[in-house]
Amino acid sequence: MNVKTWFADIEINEDGSVAECSPCTQDVQQLAERLLVFQADPKQIPPEGFDPVQNAIGCGFVAGETEYYSLLQQTCIAATRLKIKNSYSPDLRIIHAVEALDDIDEAANLLAERLGIWYGEHFPEAGMFTENLAKFVAENGLRQDLPQDSQFHETAQSSVGMEMDAEDGAIIKAFASDLSSLYERRHVIESYIHKNMEQLAPNLEEVAGANLGARLISMAGGLQSLSRMPSSTIQVMGANQALFKHLRGKATSPKHGIIFNHPLIKNSHPKIRGKMARALASSLSIASRVDAFSGQRNPAIKEKLDRKVLSIKEGNK
């Protein structure tokens, strides 16, 4: 029987004694890489009860226990470092991007509201909001700076807004331009999330949509963790406050958390939302498992959900 340990490939006899052992050299980097290769694809696993320490000494890899543990620790630390360096996975990309998106949204809302009030003082008739207003102001600045052919030129002429001077204009224009840039960033990050979702979790993306899927991965802390969650947890994920109330016996069990944003639930009659949420959560759970373990797109998952949805709707007629 041929087994792989971190320090050597070893041939073991049926009685457990060592037939042959070719220890590696004591090069920590090489040992660490060997460790990672095995971890990624464990083959020729040592049997239960196998003692690597005595074998390492026995086959001359190290002289004694102290040297053994010291080298093992160095190797494991080096392997861990290597693995961390390469662990910026699509999961983590998605998690950071989703969180950045939330922060950008909050920041942009704040600044957009301010721009609306501030610029509204000067040109209340502009009638634009958020991204449109930010772009408009970033491009044009004050009323008096609008070009003749602007569709707002006439409105600007008869505006009841307060006059601002060039310095005010410069400041508010730059402010709008910062905000506009944040909206731009939002779009870029959204497509980055889509791209990573397609790569990491095609089935989850198909069932949930890229945004909701990414959000589920982010809340779970990764695709692996999500795939390990029971469907009941996925169903109520994000409904923390409602859930805690329920657990304290103060409210009925919440029917849906963040998955409420899925059109299947949002657009359903309240009476069947509970059933829909159960069906969707179950399908999301399956999709995330398939994504985590094979990564292959499997249209059957979505098709099964579609059939279930149809039967829920039929049952409610």
Place this chain on the structure above:
Amino acid sequence: MNVKTWFADIEINEDGSVAECSPCTQDVQQLAERLLVFQADPKQIPPEGFDPVQNAIGCGFVAGETEYYSLLQQTCIAATRLKIKNSYSPDLRIIHAVEALDDIDEAANLLAERLGIWYGEHFPEAGMFTENLAKFVAENGLRQDLPQDSQFHETAQSSVGMEMDAEDGAIIKAFASDLSSLYERRHVIESYIHKNMEQLAPNLEEVAGANLGARLISMAGGLQSLSRMPSSTIQVMGANQALFKHLRGKATSPKHGIIFNHPLIKNSHPKIRGKMARALASSLSIASRVDAFSGQRNPAIKEKLDRKVLSIKEGNK
């Protein structure tokens, strides 16, 4: 006696009858401007009980009451519009700027925290925060893009952070650049506030400092409103929660609101903070009144406060 009405200059006899009247033409814009000139500097004010309606008809400005009120309304609306257009005063500049500053701060904090976590994944050893980090990332991007002569080059080489690729780098760099631009905006707006404070409220600036002074004006809704507030209100302005508690009889009267940020109070021993706050609020109240009514810098205000502060400190020894 010569009096000015909105439609005519009128010479009145001692018995109240009209001696002479030269009505203006019925030009709404001209009438509106006449109205504003009078409002800004009321002279030859009609006596109590003077009836402009009958006089307007009597001296042939209008044929009857309906025409009178119609023309008066048009004139007042036009005057109001003109006045609004020109009302982007230093007060309002300061109010908007202070509020924009608060929103920028909140947005920047949010984004800075995110950048710290996100970039920290990649280069946890960088050891920078907020504005410094934003500038660093906006300028350099990822670890591997640092120039040879960067002081972080060596740290970057041995970083335990996760590897990011060029696309991640581009996104995070642009994010940092947005944030960096917000910090830049912050600085510009701060100096704009200083400039406007010097112009609008030199005495308040001297006593409170530009930042706190601007904040007081902003909270009061303008220098005029601030100058009308009793000193007791200025003392607790911004301590709304504490104040409401007190008014409901649930807590002792708050000793200071936003003026706590003044070094005179913040740096004083808690035992004399109440006295300091009273003295400061009183001085702020005087400063804002002088600013609102004369606008001239008067060093005596600050000097008086300094003497009072000294005597409070002496009394506490």
Place this chain on the structure above:
Amino acid sequence: MKVKTFHENIFTLQQGKKNFLATRNLSPGSRVYGERLMQVDEAEYRIWEPKRSKLAAMLLKKLPSPFTTTSKVLYLGSATGTTVSHVSDIVHQGVVYAVEFSPRTMRDMLPICEERPNIIPLLADASKPQSYANVVEPVDVIFQDVAQPDQASIALSNVQHFLKPGGYLLMSIKARSVDSTAKPDTVFKQQLKTLLEQDNSRMELVKKQKLAPFHIDHLGVVARKTE
């Protein structure tokens, strides 16, 4: 729906067990601030919420209404025109001089003036009545709702300049605007003293009433100028 006259040109509408204060819309079909409109027979009524209007609260708290359909009114502190529009409904053959200090607030009121011929907007400081003395005529009623510390003095100087002998002052005193730390009752007493007991005041109290629960720490006052 039952319509009852509450005061001259001011109504209560009874719908089931509920009573609504209302005025007849001077500009039918048009809302001023999102208020409810109700059609009864030929007339359209605008519901007048006491929580949104000191004046409505004063009326519901049984202070008398001095308004007639032809009253001339000086309204101090018109804000965005919510209450002004109801006064404009009531005195539909009269006139309302609406004084407001804040350009932003006044901006929001301009469209209301453009719809209602009896509102004259004055972007001015109520504590400087001279500045609009070349426009305002002697009036039958002064209504005041300003958030300044010297509320009584402001009322008094306007009364002196513009209120006809025998005319009425209605004012809402907001305790916190006068002194944010003193007890409301102390503030009310002091303000009333200023209003009524000055040598040349000529004002006599008709009735006063706290505006709770509609407005906390507000006192509604009706006073009359001696002939």
Place this chain on the structure above:
Amino acid sequence: MKVKTFHENIFTLQQGKKNFLATRNLSPGSRVYGERLMQVDEAEYRIWEPKRSKLAAMLLKKLPSPFTTTSKVLYLGSATGTTVSHVSDIVHQGVVYAVEFSPRTMRDMLPICEERPNIIPLLADASKPQSYANVVEPVDVIFQDVAQPDQASIALSNVQHFLKPGGYLLMSIKARSVDSTAKPDTVFKQQLKTLLEQDNSRMELVKKQKLAPFHIDHLGVVARKTE
């Protein structure tokens, strides 16, 4: 200050009326996570807060300690190393194989490993014991604190691979990680059933105890592998 031995190489320090759980610092002068250090005679002790450590809570809730100074320990779910560092203190002549799944969390633990020669970090998935079977030797104790739904199965597969006959499993079951909607007691029962009643389990329960008030809805379990 009075020092008492609580279990082998685990201590309680008595300061006035207060008792603190503590371990003797393997790396004197150095804090791992901001914990309090106390010097008594020649030795430095690290205070071990039951609210921050499931294992400390288990010991204070009177579950037995199977650790000796030379124990070999497999620690599943080591997080940032807070508790691992105390285990490293206790088994100072032994070794702790510390398994953690999250790269970020593990990154924070690396500096601790570099200071303490008896911690072997393994960035791996505790539910796949094969992936570290080429490193881990047969151990005396498995401690598990993972937030995954199949906690009992994970423990069982590690027990099978690595626990010596007669060795001990200590685990903390977090009800909410298994099923966020079921009642904790139901979850505990079902997890214990998985752990103890499977055909090849070879595990017998020594003691179980809820970890409240230190950790709500957590069950501490000590089980022994039959010889």
